[in-house]
Amino acid sequence: MTRFNDFWFRVLAHGLIALCLGEGVCAAEQLSAQAQVDRDQLFLGESFTLQIQVSGSDSPTIPDLSGLADFTARYAGGQKSNSSQTTIINGQVSHSVSLGFVMVYQLTPKRAGTLVIPPIDTVANQQTLKTKPIRIQVRTPAETPDFKVRQSLSRTECFVGEPITLTIIWYIGKNVGNYSFHMPLLDRKEFGFADPELRQSPGEKPVRIPTSGGEGIGLQGTGELDGAGYTTVTFRKVLIPRQPGEFQVDPVNVVFDAVTGYRRMRSPFGGVFPNSAFGSQEPVFEKVVVPSNPLKLKVAALPETGQPPDFGGNIGEYRIEVSATPTEVNIGDPITVTIALSGPEYLNEVELPPLDRQPTLSRDFKIPREMAPGRIEGNQKLFTQTIRATHAEVKEIPPIELSCFNPKSGRYEIAKSQPVPLAVRATRVVTAADAEGLQPGQAGSELEAWSKGIAHNYEDKGALRHFPYGPTTWFQSTLWLSLFGIPPLIYFGTLVTASTLRRRHADPLSVRARRAYPSFITQLRTIRKHARTDTASICSQLLDAVRTYIGAKLRVPAVSLTYADVEPMLSGAGADVKTMASLKRLFEHCEAGSYAGGGADAGTPADLVERAHKLVHTLEHTLK
Incomplete structure (x- = not known):
């Protein structure tokens, strides 16, 4: 029993x-x-x-x-x-x-x-x-000589609806781990928020930025402040004011664990072996909170005087460039028009008004109502549309227009592109001769009489041979065997495949959970090959592998997992106190090794890899 x-x-x-x-x-x-x-x-x-x-x-x-x-x-x-x-x-x-x-x-x-x-x-x-x-x-937190935070705005005065960029730079002078950004501004209803395009410079690498409202992507690099060198983490957010007024931008607080010292780890045989294979130094962390400087932002309302009827809320100095292909067409031939918008730093939310509403364009061209969504390429946002000339008198694609408000001049303006020359030919009438491929005056060949008549194709009975045909001959032929045997094989193969796919689609997270440990081992082999190279890169890859494994087993997104997130879930799943303590140290060591240009001094990268392997092996038995 x-x-x-x-x-x-x-x-x-x-x-x-x-x-x-x-x-x-x-x-x-x-x-x-x-x-x-x-x-x-x-x-x-x-x-x-x-x-x-x-x-x-x-x-x-x-x-x-x-x-x-x-x-x-x-x-x-x-x-x-x-x-x-x-x-x-x-x-x-x-x-x-x-x-x-x-x-x-x-x-x-x-x-x-x-x-x-x-x-x-x-x-x-x-x-x-x-x-x-x-x-x-x-x-209330306070900054220290080793850790500072600075925030700035691309503009301190703007208009309602004008996107501005908030830049936060965290200056790091010592090893850290388990960090997050607390941004009270994100809870303000007076602003909308968006993520700008990530523009990575040489020597920088993307890093996850946990925030009080979720998670973002920042860049880790190096920089100077007050003559001192630091490792930096830069995070940007786009602010879009929704109402006029003067606003106080509260300080950003960065919460993290800072390394304050190191303690020797005891060997399994008792005693301390600082210079042996059994002993290594373990960092001692202290919770630190560092605030940034506050900011002020003045937001003005858009003027009502002079606002164009087709104004769509676009604010900035816009430039429009238009290209078309082909430029030599017949009436009704498709012409692909590419429209490039540039000027403002943030273009993600900018949309081009429908082209069929521009009279100078719709007068000479047939324009579909649907338009492909724009895409960001570098400093431009590109739109494509297909148009067709309606008559042969069309000589150009007229300028494309966009109503906008220029914050520098304080006036509404209309940005225009240059016209694009076209050569439109009248459509030629297609005749029956064109369809037959005949030239004018060309006639088909006459029928010729065959002198031998239809009897020329007759052969006598001696040319006839007996070919047996029936079920006994079917299985002697490879073709008939294929016709009888292949369809049942295809049917059963399709049935097995469909059944397998149904099971997977019924619970895809279960499949992902079963594959979590083999996938982790595969990632670990790759990390081991580079365990003697860049410590920061090894720590980052190892932490990603552990997060991916835990996310798959717990059936939650792995990209935003921190130790604080997984601790209640793993404890509820049966993980003991010793395992959770080991997991917390691993998170701290890997995060510390990813910053400040050095490792957490918790042993070599190879030691961290082995510790992660043993820890995940233990979790695999717990989470089955």
Whole structure:
């Protein structure tokens, strides 16, 4: 009997005994809700965990905390916490069942001071439960000589709807790990936000930037500030003001773990071996929060005077270049027109007005209403459209126009392209002779009489041969065997393939989870080949491989995973404390090795690779 069946056999037996003896009726558990945090003192910009434990029900409603005034909240998931117990004392059987549900949130304070998480309502079994308020002490961070943050705007004065670029540079003087950017500006309703094109210079490499609102992509490089050299992480965001006014751009706080020293790791045989294969130095991390400088932004309203009727909200000094191919056509032939817009730094949101609304163009050309979406190439946004000339008098593609507002001159303007010369020929009438391929005056050949007549093709009976035909001859022919045998093989092969694909598409995440460990081993082989090269690159690749594995096993996106994200999920899946501690150190060491131009000094890159291999091997047994 299996362990599973044995368990349910015991439960059934105890239930029968309880029914026979009339004992062990479980009482209804009292409903309650409690809230607790993992810490109540932190710096502005740090995040903390809020847990709401509901007792007496395993299906409560999930509270929406997006309306908290002083905190940004993100729901990290929840799970049931049910338990049952059966006891037999002196022949008396009692059976009790406890129902519960735990909800986990990640909260980030919006300001410094003494903040209060208000009572939170949740509904269970048609009853409204309230948690008690919790006080949180939030301190103001300060910069240090080793770590500084600077933010700047491409323009400090702009108009409503004009995109401007916010640039944040984090200057790093020591090894760091486990970082995130807290940007209060992203919660402002007065602005829209977008991600600019990533323009990478030589010597820079892309890095993930965890933020309080999600994740972005930045660039790691080097730079100077006040005469000192630093490793830099640069992050940009496009701001689009939605209303006029003067705005204070709050400081950006970067939260990270800084290496403050190193401690020797003990060998498995006891004692400390700093110079042997068993001993190595492990970094000691301290939580640090560094603020940036504040900024001011003045936003003016667009003038109403002189606004063109077809103005679409485009702000900037625009230039339009138009090319066409071919330029020598017949009436009705397709002409592909390419329109290149340039000028403003940010062009992603710019759209070209429909060309059929431009009278000078629609007068001489047939223009479809649909247009392919634009694409960014370098400093331009390109649009393509197919048009057709409607008569032979067309000599050019007239200028393409775009209404815009020039913030430098403070006036509405119309950007125009140069005309494109065309040569349009009148369409020639196609005759029956053209269709037959005959030249004028050319006639078909006359029929000739065959002197021998139709009997010329006759042969006598002696030319006839007997060819046997029937089922016995079919299997002696390769062709007939193929005709009979191949269709069933194709059918069964198609059936097996379709069945396999259906299973995969029914649960593709399950397939990804099964392949996670072999994929990790393949990545590890590649990393091992370069384990003696660039330490920063090895740490970055190794952390990506571990994230990809954990994301596949937990069925969550891997690109945004941090240790804080995976810790509650892995613990809930059965990972023990020792494994989680090893995983946290691996995250810290790899992230520390990816920054400040050096490694985390937690052993050689080969040591990190082996530690990751053992850790993932342990997780593979836990997560099966």
